[in-house]
Amino acid sequence: MLIKKMTVTEKIRAEIVAFPIENLSHLEDFRLQFLSKKSELQLLLGTIKNVEVAQRKLFGQQVNELKQFAQNYYDEYKTKIESATIDHITEQDVTRPASAVRTGALHPVSVMMNEICSVFESIGFEIVDGPEIEDDDHVFTALNFPEEHPARDMQDTFFIELHPDILLRTHTSSMQVRMMESTKPPIRIICPGRVYRNEVITARSHCFFHQVETLYVAEKVSFADMKQTLLYFAREIFGNETKIRLRPSFFPFTEPSAEMDISCNICKGEGCNLCKQTGWVEILGCGMVHPNVLENCGIDSTKYTGYAIGIGVERMTMLKYSINDIRLLFENDVRFLNQFSALSY
Numbered sequence: 203m204l205i206k207k208m209t210v211t212e213k214i215r216a217e218i219v220a221f222p223i224e225n226l227s228h229l230e231d232f233r234l235q236f237l238s239k240k241s242e243l244q245l246l247l248g249t250i251k252n253v254e255v256a257q258r259k260l261f262g263q264q265v266n267e268l269k270q271f272a273q274n275y276y277d278e279y280k281t282k283i284e285s286a287t288i289d290h291i292t293e294q295d296v297t298r299p300a301s302a303v304r305t306g307a308l309h310p311v312s313v314m315m316n317e318i319c320s321v322f323e324s325i326g327f328e329i330v331d332g333p334e335i336e337d338d339d340h341v342f343t344a345l346n347f348p349e350e351h352p353a354r355d356m357q358d359t360f361f362i363e364l365h366p367d368i369l370l371r372t373h374t375s376s377m378q379v380r381m382m383e384s385t386k387p388p389i390r391i392i393c394p395g396r397v398y399r400n401e402v403i404t405a406r407s408h409c410f411f412h413q414v415e416t417l418y419v420a421e422k423v424s425f426a427d428m429k430q431t432l433l434y435f436a437r438e439i440f441g442n443e444t445k446i447r448l449r450p451s452f453f454p455f456t457e458p459s460a461e462m463d464i465s466c467n468i469c470k471g472e473g474c475n476l477c478k479q480t481g482w483v484e485i486l487g488c489g490m491v492h493p494n495v496l497e498n499c500g501i502d503s504t505k506y507t508g509y510a511i512g513i514g515v516e517r518m519t520m521l522k523y524s525i526n527d528i529r530l531l532f533e534n535d536v537r538f539l540n541q542f543s544a545l546s547y
């Protein structure tokens with residue numbers, strides 16, 4: 203038994219000497235292995251009393267010496283490492299600029315959305331928010347969509363568990379209805395938000411995207427008011443040289459309706475791939491609120507008129523930053539997103 207114990211002390215001594223200690227974390231590992239309560243050495247101390255009387259004294263001496271050896275070894279390295287760390291610190295150049303802290307950044311679509319909102323806020327529009335899960339009435343019926351309109355089709359609309367009445371809004375125009383139902387003119391609001399369409403995902407279309415809806419209803423609001431607001435908006439976002447043009451179009455909830463193009467900000471109207479050599483790119487739909495819609499929402503269409511504008515945020519983002527594939531905006535590839543990290547709004 204004595205021989206065995208002696209061997210153990212020798213073995214532990216060899217382990218102590220071979221233990222590599224180069225930093226504070228090694229030092230802690232050393233302490234756990236040789237000096238902590240559960241270490242083999244500590245347990246050995248507990249066995250002294252069991253050794254035969256004749257050998258107990260010698261064995262006790264050896265184990266205690268080993269313990270002291272381990273403690274000295276530890277203390278010596280502790281002093282060495284701590285003083286090395288202090289030397290190292292005092293050698294550092296404390297005037298050196300700190301390394302940059304990486305912070306998050308806004309997504310380019312959020313930047314664009316905020317920018318659009320702030321242009322309209324600057325001319326008195328108020329931001330409102332509304333539900334993405336909507337009912338048929340707010341998305342279609344009150345907006346004068348005929349019963350058979352293709353947009354109501356399951357091909358275009360996501361219904362909730364095939365309930366014919368509850369659906370994911372396909373456009374933010376539903377907020378026109380909510381605001382006109384609940385407030386009296388003058389109404390001057392913008393509603394930024396996400397919309398959903400049951401579309402195949404391609405470079406140009408996605409099953410969800412963002413819009414900013416604008417609505418102004420008051421007495422004597424005219425098409426000319428809308429046109430001037432649109433010109434101001436386009437120039438604020440794309441620069442003072444930007445030209446706009448309105449082309450007649452059709453939406454069930456506006457009459458007359460139009461789509462607005464801006465002069466291409468890439469080629470400045472000369473013609474390029476982005477504008478398909480026309481010098482113009484479409485950025486939004488707009489029009490005078492249809493009298494049926496005003497009446498559906500309880501507003502007297504003989505007294506009030508209004509205009510509504512629907513802006514596609516991804517489209518504007520793609521135009522402003524020359525992005526040619528909408529999917530890039532939703533893949534969350536940091537190599538793509540990092541290019542926009544300097545933008546903040």
Ligand code: DAH
Pocket residue numbers: 372373374375415416453456486487488489510511512513
């Ligand atoms: N809601 C239309 C869409 O999603 C966009 C739109 C067009 C909104 C004309 C409007 C508008 O307010 O006047 O395609």
